[in-house]
Amino acid sequence: MSQVFDRRTIVVLVLLAAAAILVPAMNMLAAPGSAFHLSDHLVPLLGKYLAFALLALSVDLVWGYCGILSLGHGAFFALGGYAMGMYLMRQIGARGVYANPTLPDFMVFLNWKELPWFWYGFDWFPFAMLMVLLVPGLLAFVFGWFAFRSRVTGVYLSIITQAMTFALMLAFFRNDMGFGGNNGLTDFKDILGFPIQAASTRVVLFVASAVALAGGYLLCRWIVTSKLGKVLVAVRDAESRTRFLGYRVEHYKLAVFTLSAMLAGVAGALYVPQVGIINPGEFAPANSIEVVIWVAVGGRGTLAGAILGALVVNAGKTWFTGALPELWLFALGGLFVFVTLLMPKGILGTAEEWWERARRKPKAGVAPDALPSAAE
């Protein structure tokens, strides 16, 4: 267990705990005029960043430690989000525009007479939460089972994960799918009986996101320091050799891919109540690729780096799209090129390298989660 709690982990946990205490305190206790006050609209924004950080964490687990570059993790995120969205839709009840007690507004609008079978049970929170885990997990399991068993690797795997999320996007855009089509699910009223727009609910959601992120981080940390984690790194660095040594590579890959998809689903479920909408745009392949760059910016294969990258890039995005919208894509595109060319270890890896050099105490071996020279 001591391996799990290395210095970096403790820093991450302390920072998350600090955020979970400070953000609510600054929002609710500080006087609105004071310099320490956090305005109401910033709380869900920060909560959204934490949800993205959890998503980045899940990508880092498969990409950084197992070498699977998934360009479809946005699909798992969105599926988790839809599961949460369906629960929130059912909570609206008769308060919708058409005041139908069971059918969501869009179904009434489409002239549907009864609830489709796959909406059953979503009015019950535990069931919805189960689906948040199960649906992305099942998709990842089936997809991975096919892909890893036939040894689809490298760019081919990346491309078919992209095809998967693209196909799902097209599917969810269809009205007859029963997920609100183009508009997605929105206009939520309350969650577990609490009004979703209320400041206090948002604070709770933020804290829940921080707790989920900390839990996800610990889970990932536990995996990568366990024997399973060692095998994963071996798969990443020399897949064929690991196979020849007698490990069933596809089983390891499948397990970690499925787990990662469930983490992404949880991230989506935390994201939806805080932004108040989920629509098929979340499945866009571009979103999934963007997640990968968060990980790369922060530092691939470091876990903490994924969190850092998600926070930095998204904060940058918020600032750029507000101040210089024209330049945002240049900045993001430049970031992709800059990081891959000049900072392959990301912010965290580079910073720690400097730190080590400054202390003039070069380590004897290579750190277990350091990046290999070649990605394949």
Added chain:
Amino acid sequence: MMILRDSLRALLVLLALSWASVAMAGPYEDALQKFTTDSYADTDTAIVGVASSGNPQALAVVEALRDGRLLAGAGRVVIRDASGAMTDAATGQAIAGAAPADLKPVRVNNRVRRAIEAALGSMTLMSPDAGKRLDAARAVFRSKDAAALPILDQALAQEKDATVKTILEEARAAILLSAPDISSADRIAAIGVLKARGNQDALALLSSVTGAPEVVEAAQAAAAGIRSRLELWNALQNVWYGISLGSVLLLAAIGLAITFGTMGVINMAHGEMVMIGAYTTFVVQEIIRTQMPGLFGASLFIALPLAFVVAGGIGILIERTVIRFLYGRPLETLLATWGLSLMLQQAVRSIFGPTNREVGTPAWMSGALELGGLSLTYNRIAIVIFAFGVFAALLLVMRYTSLGLFVRAVTQNRRMAGSMGIRTNRIDALAFGLGSGVAGIAGVALSQIDNVSPNLGQGYIIDSFMVVVFGGVGNLWGTLVGAMTLGIANKLLEPYAGAVLGKIVLLIAIILFIQRRPRGLFALKGRAVEA
């Protein structure tokens, strides 16, 4: 030759008409007399009589009636032309002097007006102009006016033009089928004629046939025949759409196949090269429009080499500044080129604006070719031909030039090729430039069928990847087969599943296909692929 034939035909028609006028002088005169009785019913009969008489004056009489210039009274019928000059309707002689006082314009009501229209339609069947006859025949087919039957028969007897004759026969059949008091044998014969026509109009007519059971049965059999024929044409049309979509995919993917094949590099900015090609076309057309409008028809030919150079140049620049530092790290290359694609999109958006820019279509590319039941638009035909042309050219380059030889060598075994003295770095740059340049000329073609906007490339990138992974890398034939298979499958699925669902089905099919053949249809064999 044409003029001679036409004038000969006109002469023949005139002769026939004058012969008819001599032989049938009686009926014409009789019919004309009916105009003088000042009764709508008689006027109606008179119109039919005059129209079917074949008298050269007949058209003038009916036209005059329509315009209220036909005067009648005291046993005489007179045509007054626009200037007020009088002509005797019976003889065609001009009448000198003032109009006789006892003449009044023949009155018309709606029923008479309908008769006039029908008569005019059937009389232009005799026009010396084949185009007019064709229009008239089609009008009769639509109106199915039984009164036109005699003149139709007459026109049929004289008609020499095969196209017009077919339509006339079909019009006659349509009338026979819907008119009362026609013998079953005639109606069945008519069904046969309509069956040969075999289009939607004929189907509609045949489906509504009532009457004797044997007639209805024949009509239904014919309708079923037409239906299956139409379905066949429909399927062929879908195949054509598929080939056309496949050509678009081929154009978009073929450059990608080269870069992916040689360098194992996933170029996510490939779609933006297509977009740059399309914008090059736009700029070329803008310059032509303002500077030398006469060259507009050739604008695409001017744009082609320019697009190749511009996109190829940008491609080489990208390779030299970014991609060459990332060899051996295909996943990083994927991310870096994605970043480049975002920057290129934003650059184009900043320069040209976010909205669609209009790229014109030269006149020679508009219109459509009717081939049996198929309708092939010229711009699609041009794109199919162009795509295959580009494919053939690339095939030749890869097979018969030293660049092609080197590229193939590097594709098969990079280190071995390097050991043999091939400068693999240079080949990489050139291959990347070639792939990008081909994407650029694909953009010229796609500017004709798609919106030229900064997002143009995004729409093709996933499809192009699907084509490449489906077809397999390192072999251009794989790209061709992949593009055509996906294009045709997509269009054949569309009528059953709808456009979106069809595409989803196809994506899932490809994902499953990759499981069976992880390196695509035409995979490179040997140890090199595992490198």
